[in-house]
Amino acid sequence: MKLVVKKLQGGECCVEALPSTLISEIKRDIYNKLRIPVQEQKLLFLGRTLADEQTVQSYPLIKDGTKLNLVVKKPDGFYETCVKVYKKSGMSDAEAKKTAARLLKVVEEKFNKLSWDDIERLSADCLAYESGQRRPAPVEQETDSDDLFTL
Structure with a gap:
C-alpha cells in the first residue's frame, strides 16, 4: 500500500x-x-x-x-545531551547538570582560542563526516635546504 x-x-x-x-x-x-x-x-x-x-x-x-x-522533533542540544549521558552513568540530576555546565564552559573556552584556520578545518571535517566522506590527511612536504634561501 x-x-x-x-x-x-x-x-x-x-x-x-x-x-x-x-x-x-x-x-x-x-x-x-x-x-x-x-x-x-x-x-x-x-x-x-x-x-x-x-x-x-x-x-x-x-x-x-x-x-x-x-x-x-527538535534535537537535544549539547548541554541536554551531556546531562542525559551523565545521568545514565549514575550521576544525580544536580551533579549531571553541574558537570555538563562545566564541560560546556571548557568547550567554549577552547573554541574561543582556535584560529580561523583551525575553525575552517574543523568545519570542513564536520561537513565531510556528516556526508560520509573523510578529508584526506594533510601531506607534510619536506623542504630542501636550498629552498629556504631562494627568493
Missing part, C-alpha cells in the same frame, strides 16, 4: 508499506527521502502517535492512500 507522509512544516513524500511493515521501517524510508533523522521523527495518524515497534496492520484504519502527519 502507498502511504502519504505530510510534514507539518511543509513537504511530503510517499512510502510503500505492507501490513507487516514496522513503523520504524517507514521512518527509515522517510529518512531516505526527506533526510530527517529517524530519532527526530514523530509519526501521527488521527492525532495519535504511531509506535515504532508496531506494524501498519496494528492500526486498522490505515489503508492504501492514508495520510500520516510527520512532526519533526
